Amino acid sequence: MNLKLRIFLILLVIIGIYLVIKTISQKKLSMRYGMYWTIIFIIMLLLIMFPSIIENISKFCGFEEAPNMLFLISIFILFYIIFRLYITVSRVQEINKRLVQEISILKKENGKK
Amino acid sequence: MKILVIIPAYNESENLVDTINDIKKYQNNKEYSLDYIIINDGSIDNTKEVCLKNKFNVINLVHNLGIGGAVQTGYIYALKNGYDIAIQFDGDHQHNASYIEDLVMPIINKNVDMTIGSRFIKDLSLFKSTKLRQFGIKILSFVLKLTTHEKIYDMTSGFRAVNKDIIKIFASDYPNDYPEPETLVTIIKRGYKVKEIPVKMNERKHGKSSITPLKSIYYMAKVTYAMIVRSYIERIK
The missing domain is CATH 1.20.5 (Single alpha-helices involved in coiled-coils or other helix-helix interfaces)
Structure with missing residues (x-):
């Protein structure tokens, strides 16, 4: 390089x-x-x-070119990170919904008194 | 028997007064006491003010949650206040309160756990929505038959009554969007009995339906996916 x-x-x-x-x-x-x-x-x-680390590993795994392996691994890692992100967002949405429901019910109950 | 009518409302100020007046006509019954709760889902019109002015029983959600989250709030409220039966009833006055008794009696008599107000099992309803939408509902009915071996005709009816067990289930777990077909799979898979009751529905007087033609393809895909996945999840439990 x-x-x-x-x-x-x-x-x-x-x-x-x-x-x-x-x-x-x-x-x-x-x-x-x-x-x-x-x-x-x-x-x-x-x-x-x-960079020799990548070249050795890719040779060992049978890739013709080192960058091919690098791209493949990068894409896998990115997919994984994005999937984790979706999981986190879903969890946050659920917590958020529960909070809105709980606060709204509490507000209603307090309003009665 | 304590019964709660859950009325989700998003920008329904024009229809809400009619809806509540309709329900109030049927509050006196020897078999049960009928209360109602409006869930104002963060409306941006004057729904909140209309409720305040008419002293309606209302929960104003501090943020818009969409239909699923709003209806679930009603079920949580029903659970907290010890109601025996909860009825879902649209705030746009599409449903007729005169059928509440028909929906509730089979549950009071312990024949079934859940009843659905259906447009399709007897020819009571002049209004049955468009041909295309009816075709979509037929497909969903077929998916339900495949996943649960039960036949429900009016898959998307939002006019439903459930007993205490199902109130508990819905309070802890309810889909966020397009909840009706998916929850049917859950309930039937868990061994509860569901029955359709013939009802007459009205066309909306004011405002638009929440599902536009453009969204309908997404709707069908999402609901079908949800039903199949839900049925699998319930089976491996």
């Missing part, structure tokens, strides 16, 4: 980690999810610094 490209990619990853920590500090992202993203970025950092 070209040195310039490598430095550029490393910079991108560092910006990524910085953004994650910034959003945690702004309380927009929970520590738990922040950690997941940071781990993903650190794995990316390792792969950029030691």
